[in-house]
Amino acid sequence: MGHPKTQRDQATDAALTAADQHKQRWKERPGNRYTAAELRVMSESLGRLRILEQEFHVMRLD
Amino acid sequence: MTAPSVYDWNRIRAALRLLQEVFPGFLENVVLIGGGACWFYREALRQWKDPVFPVPLWTEAEEAVWLSKDVDFMGLDREEASQLLDTPFDEATHTFHFRGLELDFLEEGLRLTPQNAVLSRRAVQLPEVVFYVAEASLLYAEKCVLVQTKERPQDHLHQRLLAEFLKCEFCREIENAAALNPARWVGRARAVKSAALGFFGGDARLARRLRAGIERLTAPEHNAIHHWAKHHLGAPS
Numbered sequence: 001m002g003h004p005k006t007q008r009d010q011a012t013d014a015a016l017t018a019a020d021q022h023k024q025r026w027k028e029r030p031g032n033r034y035t036a037a038e039l040r041v042m043s044e045s046l047g048r049l050r051i052l053e054q055e056f057h058v059m060r061l062d
Numbered sequence: 063m064t065a066p067s068v069y070d071w072n073r074i075r076a077a078l079r080l081l082q083e084v085f086p087g088f089l090e091n092v093v094l095i096g097g098g099a100c101w102f103y104r105e106a107l108r109q110w111k112d113p114v115f116p117v118p119l120w121t122e123a124e125e126a127v128w129l130s131k132d133v134d135f136m137g138l139d140r141e142e143a144s145q146l147l148d149t150p151f152d153e154a155t156h157t158f159h160f161r162g163l164e165l166d167f168l169e170e171g172l173r174l175t176p177q178n179a180v181l182s183r184r185a186v187q188l189p190e191v192v193f194y195v196a197e198a199s200l201l202y203a204e205k206c207v208l209v210q211t212k213e214r215p216q217d218h219l220h221q222r223l224l225a226e227f228l229k230c231e232f233c234r235e236i237e238n239a240a241a242l243n244p245a246r247w248v249g250r251a252r253a254v255k256s257a258a259l260g261f262f263g264g265d266a267r268l269a270r271r272l273r274a275g276i277e278r279l280t281a282p283e284h285n286a287i288h289h290w291a292k293h294h295l296g297a298p299s
Contacts, residue, residue: 016170023156023166024214027130036125043105050187051106051195053246 079191080161085146089193093179094186095168096134099195100205100220102186103227114267115230118222127215132157132164136171136179136196143167172207173257174200198228199250203257225261228254229268236275236287244283248290255294262294269295 026032034042082089094102108117120128132155140151147160157164169176174196182197205221208214232251235242254261262268276284276291 012170019156020212022153023132026154026156027132027216032131033127034129034131036120036122039125039128043108046105047189049102049105049109051102052185052187053243054183054185 075188075191078193081163082191082193088146089191091180092135092137092167092194093183094133094193094195095136095171095174095179095201095204097129097216097220098133099201100223101129102195103198103201104223107223107227107230110230110234112230112234114233114271115226118226120219124215124219128219130216132166134166134168136168136174136176138167139169140167171204172211173203198224198231199253199257202228202254206257225258228261229265233268233271233275236272236279239279239281239284242279242284244286248286251290251294263296 078089093099104117107115138146143158143165144151147158147165149158149160151158155164157166159165168174178200179196180194182200183194184197186193186195202221202224205217205224208217209221228250232247235247251262262272272291272295276287276295279287
């Protein structure tokens, strides 16, 4: 069973929804998204890409 | 307001370098999220050239909505970002304008929080700059909720890409026992299955390749993976 939403939760949700809609409208304006050709150029010029995970730090107790 | 016509990825890379130079430590304290983060996972998958899990073939219409020209980070709130960048948040564009970049700082997502994004981040190494990107399984969980709750075409594409990336990575890690971290592998598998219950059972390519790879793992430290496979991968059909 979920907890009842507080007024603050609802206000936060409403603000996030409004911000998201605003931002999506911006994305949809002409020129604000990459074209397929631009994506190809970006990809070709990227160079070697490595995505690395963080190493765990071992806490030593001795 | 549209982004400058000369705005290209090399310029974004130059700007990331600039951010690092102008604000030392900045890139260490923020995590790239959103479509930009997904794009890096897309490129990593492309560079792997995996025969089973290639980058999906996107249509022209899909490519046209794949990536927008704003760059989303998590790790600073807007007030902090405004002070640091010395520029106000532009409500019209919903971004900060900084030397050709359109930057936004998301304070909360549906699954993403600044805490879990920063704690689980991965480092992206390019020839000239290192920065951090949100963990793929966390982004995938976010996209799985977004496609259920919002009508945004890019989310479906990003979800699909992240699913292929994660499937490929799960297999590649299993197939490289020397570098495999069993606890991390199982933890990520659990996180992904929580986000999408049918992730492992719904793709025969994935199940077949994982089973074959897991069968070859014989060291005691791999027991957790065998145990996971018994419960989550099922028997071969």
